[in-house]
Amino acid sequence: xxxxxxxxxxxxxxxxxxxxxxxxxxxxxxxxxxxxxxxxxxxxxxxxxxxxxxxxxxxxxxxxxxxxxxxxxxxxxxxxxxxxxxxxxxxxxxxxxxxxxxxxxxxxxxxxxxxxxxxxxxxxxxxxxxxxxxxxxxxxxxxxxxxxxxxxxxxxxxxxxxxxxxxxxxxxxxxxxxxxxxxxxxxxxxxxxxxxxxxxxxxxxxxxxxxxxxxxxxxxxxxxxxxxxxxxxxxxxxxxxxxxxxxxxxxxxxxxxxxxxxxxxxxxxxxxxxxxxxxx
Amino acid sequence: xxxxxxxxxxxxxxxxxxxxxxxxxxxxxxxxxxxxxxxxxxxxxxxxxxxxxxxxxxxxxxxxxxxxxxxxxxxxxxxxxxxxxxxxxxxxxxxxxxxxxxxxxxxxxxxxxxxxxxxxxxxxxxxxxxxxxxxxxxxxxxxxxxxxxxxxxxxxxxxxxxxxxxxxxxxxxxxxxxxxxxxxxxxxxxxxxxxxxxxxxxxxxxxxxxxxxxxxxxxxxxxxxxxxxxxxxxxxxxxxxxxxxxxxx
Numbered sequence: 001x002x003x004x005x006x007x008x009x010x011x012x013x014x015x016x017x018x019x020x021x022x023x024x025x026x027x028x029x030x031x032x033x034x035x036x037x038x039x040x041x042x043x044x045x046x047x048x049x050x051x052x053x054x055x056x057x058x059x060x061x062x063x064x065x066x067x068x069x070x071x072x073x074x075x076x077x078x079x080x081x082x083x084x085x086x087x088x089x090x091x092x093x094x095x096x097x098x099x100x101x102x103x104x105x106x107x108x109x110x111x112x113x114x115x116x117x118x119x120x121x122x123x124x125x126x127x128x129x130x131x132x133x134x135x136x137x138x139x140x141x142x143x144x145x146x147x148x149x150x151x152x153x154x155x156x157x158x159x160x161x162x163x164x165x166x167x168x169x170x171x172x173x174x175x176x177x178x179x180x181x182x183x184x185x186x187x188x189x190x191x192x193x194x195x196x197x198x199x200x201x202x203x204x205x206x207x208x209x210x211x212x213x214x215x216x217x218x219x220x221x222x223x224x225x226x227x228x229x230x231x232x233x234x235x236x237x238x239x240x241x242x243x244x245x246x247x248x249x250x251x252x253x254x255x256x257x258x259x260x261x262x263x264x265x266x267x268x269x270x271x272x273x274x275x276x277x278x279x280x
Numbered sequence: 281x282x283x284x285x286x287x288x289x290x291x292x293x294x295x296x297x298x299x300x301x302x303x304x305x306x307x308x309x310x311x312x313x314x315x316x317x318x319x320x321x322x323x324x325x326x327x328x329x330x331x332x333x334x335x336x337x338x339x340x341x342x343x344x345x346x347x348x349x350x351x352x353x354x355x356x357x358x359x360x361x362x363x364x365x366x367x368x369x370x371x372x373x374x375x376x377x378x379x380x381x382x383x384x385x386x387x388x389x390x391x392x393x394x395x396x397x398x399x400x401x402x403x404x405x406x407x408x409x410x411x412x413x414x415x416x417x418x419x420x421x422x423x424x425x426x427x428x429x430x431x432x433x434x435x436x437x438x439x440x441x442x443x444x445x446x447x448x449x450x451x452x453x454x455x456x457x458x459x460x461x462x463x464x465x466x467x468x469x470x471x472x473x474x475x476x477x478x479x480x481x482x483x484x485x486x487x488x489x490x491x492x493x494x495x496x497x498x499x500x501x502x503x504x505x506x507x508x509x510x511x512x513x514x515x516x517x518x519x520x521x522x523x524x525x526x527x528x529x
Contacts, residue, residue, distance in 0.1 A: 147384065
């Protein structure tokens with residue numbers, strides 16, 4: 001049972017990353033893989049700051065700011081230097097590996113005796129994760145409903161149109177990627193404290209978790225639903241389901257070494273099956 | 281409303297492929313006039329539209345809107361007066377955003393988009409009222425995404441979006457030519473209704489001879505960068521399809 005509870009907690013923790021991916025991929029139509037780097041960045045900043053004795057809330061702010069800066073860099077590389085989105089993300093992700101290593105000073109930092117956000121808030125791991133998820137779900141939904149948010153969504157949707165309405169689309173994309181990657185770093189912040197360590201490799205392939213969660217979530221909402229609260233809630237649900245399926249796979253005896261293969265297969269099924277059904 | 285004084289426009293000046301798109305065009309379009317602009321390919325009608333909107337700079341000559349000299353104004357500065365509708369019905373709207381959200385953006389036009397939610401009850405009622413003019417029943421579907429609508433419905437909504445701001449001039453570049461005949465009629469009728477109801481000054485480019493006869497209060501024919509014919513009132517209504525077809529030789 002605790003096995004599945006832990007899966008739900010992880011699902012909530014990774015749902016922030018999924019929301020970030022939704023923002024870059026769906027809102028801006030930008031396949032951003034800076035994620036792998038900015039997730040670890042969030043974890044690295046958290047581990048180092050907690051080890052130095054900083055307050056967990058300080059580490060929260062710092063990791064989100066670092067994530068935002070990483071996203072801005074990708075945005076600037078793409079918008080100003082006209083580099084293809086995928087390449088811009090790969091460049092940042094590669095560079096961040098070294099940055100993360102420099103921040104951490106070594107490849108793994110355990111957090112054993114340090115006060116964590118759960119201790120600060122006097123809340124269980126589950127309710128902490130749930131609170132963070134709800135707060136950022138509401139914040140992001142509200143943001144996307146504002147006039148600024150509408151302009152953001154239109155930027156990824158019909159750039160020509162929104163530009164004719166006087167919006168600087170370059171600045172929009174840079175801002176959007178900053179928000180997206182600060183959510184990813186927040187996810188790294190939470191997961192690091194939950195698992196009790198930061199590792200230089202913790203972000204490898206993490207982008208697929210976000211993509212998978214977004215796609216699983218979208219199974220539950222028809223495309224005719226424009227209510228952003230519902231769309232984002234579905235993605236959070238997708239993230240939790242994703243972790244539950246992975247937990248079930250592990251429980252049924254799948255070797256942990258094959259976990260990434262299972263992840264890839266799940267995403268493939270989610271992406272491929274609807275297309276297969278559509279054709280007939 | 282719109283006044284052009286001796287407008288010349290030459291593309292690729294001084295090169296082998298020099299094209300003189302507009303030759304000494306002087307033209308006055310009065311308030312609430314609905315001009316049908318016709319002419320063969322390369323006759324200069326699109327360039328004329330672009331010069332009025334500011335997308336293309338006039339080589340020489342002056343442009344006045346509302347008696348204000350806008351010759352040096354950029355396109356976005358002129359968008360205070362001018363709304364544009366293009367041939368492709370998909371260009372004017374954001375497909376994944378709802379009808380309501382698209383209208384919100386259109387109503388802000390070039391104003392700053394800040395962090396407040398502007399799609400409340402009051403705004404919804406306002407949009408409903410505007411859309412109801414079309415008589416398509418779309419006012420009950422404000423939360424549907426644009427991509428769930430047909431090209432014709434989207435084009436009709438784009439027309440209404442154009443009048444969400446205080447623009448007094450509307451420039452339409454073959455608004456119905458990418459649509460099937462039935463929807464094309466719907467879009468043309470909506471355009472006429474909106475132009476009339478809101479007292480707009482309109483210039484509509486078209487290749488459809490029937491449309492030039494059924495709509496508009498004035499017809500201008502262009503050829504090789506010059507205005508060849510300019511008729512209004514009785515003279516226009518007496519025109520026959522065969523006559524117009526002959527213009528194109």
